[in-house]
Amino acid sequence: MNCVFADKVEAYRDNELSPEQRAAFARHLGQCADCAREIEAFDALSQRLRATPRAAMPDDLVERIIERHQERGERGLRRITGWMSAAAAGVLVASLVGWPRESPGIAAGSVEKVKNWELVATNPSAPIAAEPQNELVQVAQWMADGLMSER
DSSP, X not given: OOOTTGGGHHHHHTTOSOHHHHXXXXXXXXXXXXXXXXXXXXXXXXXXXXXXXXXXXXXXXXXHHHHHHHHHHHHHHHHHHHHHHHHHHHHHXXXXXXXXXXXXXXXXXXXXXXXXXXXXXXXXXXXXXXXXXXXXXXXXXXXXXHHHHHO
16 A cells, blocks of 8 residues: 555554644545545445354363462472471481580589579579579579469
């Protein structure tokens, strides 16, 4: 098609032209057989498409799509939980392997503090060694006093 208005045929057919451009193109259609044939061809194509029967969608299609979507989501969730479990097991094994087998030793005097703490925690009215109390003993004493006052 060798018309200057050839690029306006589709826009005219789709109502995309301004009112002024539409009126000018409509006048042009009366004089240009090529543009008129193009418009007729578009109209015929539109009518054929409207007349074509649509394919019927199976009744269970929506359910099948939803079911497959859920299966894929569950499969992904199982894969993620499997990897997370493996990672947690790896961290546990690594921490157990790196854990010291024996304590490096107890400093002199700390055995007495531990005994004092245990003594205060299990029997609040028991006498405590005369040495100054550390924080653990003080916390244990505070907890024991609180438990005694609740009785």
